[in-house]
Amino acid sequence: MQNEPHPLSESQTPSIQPRGELEAYTFLEGQLEHAYTQSNVRSSWDLLIPGAYMEFTEATNLLFYDRTAGLAEIYLPEGPQGELQLLKRHTGWRRGWDLILADHFLEVSKGDSLLFYDREAGLGELHAMDGEAGVFQVARFTDWRRTWDAILPIMPLDVSPGTGQVFTSLLFYDRAVGEGEFYTTDGQGHLSRVSRHSDWRRTWDLIVPFTQSTSDANRTVLVFYDRSAGHGELYAVDGQGDIARLSKYTGWRRSWDLIIPCRISGINANGLLFYDRSAGLGELYAVDGRGALSLVSRYTGWRQTWDAIVFGTLAGPGPLLDPSLLFYER
Template identity: 90%
Template sequence: MQQEPHPPLSTQELSESPTPAIQPSGELEAYTFLEGQLEHAYTQSNVRGTWDLLIPGAYMEFTEATNLLFYDRAAGLADIYLPEGPQGELQLLKRHTGWRRGWDLILADHFLEVSKGDSLLFYDREAGLGELHAMDGEGGVFRVARFTDWRRTWDAIVPVMPLDVPPGAGQVFTSLLFYDKAAGQGEFYATDGQGHLSRVARHSGWRRTWDLIVPFTQSTRDANRTVLVFYDRSAGQGELYAVDGHGGIARLSKHTGWRQSWDLIIPCRISGSSSNGLLFYDRSAGQGELYAVDGQGALTRVARYTDWRRTWDAIVFGTLAGPGPLLDPSLLFYER
């Protein structure tokens, strides 16, 4: 993936302007999360009803709470919010207008050395365009790298633990997995913190029917590793793979008989234990299920919810709600 030369750091495409008209048809609900029990924290009504993407991250230089980036594709608008109300209600930190209207995917992670907080990766599938942007620590965003030759058929791009890190390396940066469903291919790329991507491994012969690839970080006795959850909706199958330090993957477990109607799978943390968790949401049934995941990829159901709203468009996990300055592990639900 070739990086296009870029001009000095600027905010040309990410400028601020007066607040556009808000379409207050959406709603947010936040729940604190404790051992599978969800306790309602707050509801925010009359929020904008046209957000396409909600991206949790750390967009301030010094913050313990999860921040949220909301992106409205049609309007070319993005808002960055902090949970600052009495129960963690979201407060607007920064509004950006003039954003590209073709972004299909936005990721937040540790890609750039210059970024104060998480940096952002953008992907426009139709244009075959990718960009890396850094944060200024106060909600401002500026472009560091632009890629004009990306494949137009990537269906998923997910962050993974740093790859090909030499012994004794200092600061390391999040790597990436790209998945092309039609081609049955996956490619792993390392980032160097300066905006360059280098391919570490390429895999062919992958299943062409994976609908979701969900990463989470798992702690082991020696180090942390990325585990990938692959979900094939039509087959009702899931597989969990561990990623090694060189872009190789090893299957941990295979699951058959999964529901064929899961819309979302959200990695989360089950409070009070060291277990990773996965939250599954079936929109048409209004149901959710929470599972603990062990080191071998086995799933154990912790809770089942049968009365959820059938209209949630997005669910994100983070430290997003709860009384006082120390927010709890939480789920934020958004309906347009």
């Protein structure tokens, strides 16, 4: 993999015109305030992955990946309102990555490490960061199942009490067979299966993890969404790779495209932002420790063409960025 400087708005591929757009909003108690718009953004980004790709940074970094071009670019919010500035451009990346996750998988990584999955090839890779937005491969897996629909980072599983597991664990979901598998990572590039669940619903369209603080410790909560049934369920994950249902919803809207975990500043609560592309609708809900959802804000008249929405400290005036939402249209 090679890297070289390159601006966000240019396109190295003549057939791809920079018609995309980014909009950032600061986010306080459910209210959104426009921070900036960046036009003439590359219109071929397939994945936007927030993370910490520098050794010392408080702001959320962003990794953009273009599958067709085998291209990735890493950005840091640094402009007057948090506008994105290029850190590093990577060329020659594999063109078949379906999923890229950023979290604490590798001890050697200076910042978040990256997990890659190529579904067609049954291939997975773990890469570490060098502290300056560069990446290098640590582990390669050539025999992964070719039917995983989702791979999700979760809080470290404590399968052996007292061992002090500190590296992010993983949940794999195969929709066709209704299976979920939990794995631990050891920081050296090895994965170990902890549990397998073979009785999961085969119609989950989205599984969204978020970290919830409890009186005892933090835990991962999983939001499951079945679009055609308008059905949602929230589960807490324990340290052994088992899940316990917190709540069940049978009347959800059947047209949500995205569910984005966030923190609702001001009330310091976990939040879930739902986005319905065809309706141009967003709804923000606070989530309590029992899995109960309460509506905080409803947004109508949103653009019907957002392809991705990410949450982090991404915008705001001055050096201290605020909780923010970044919207991307190809």
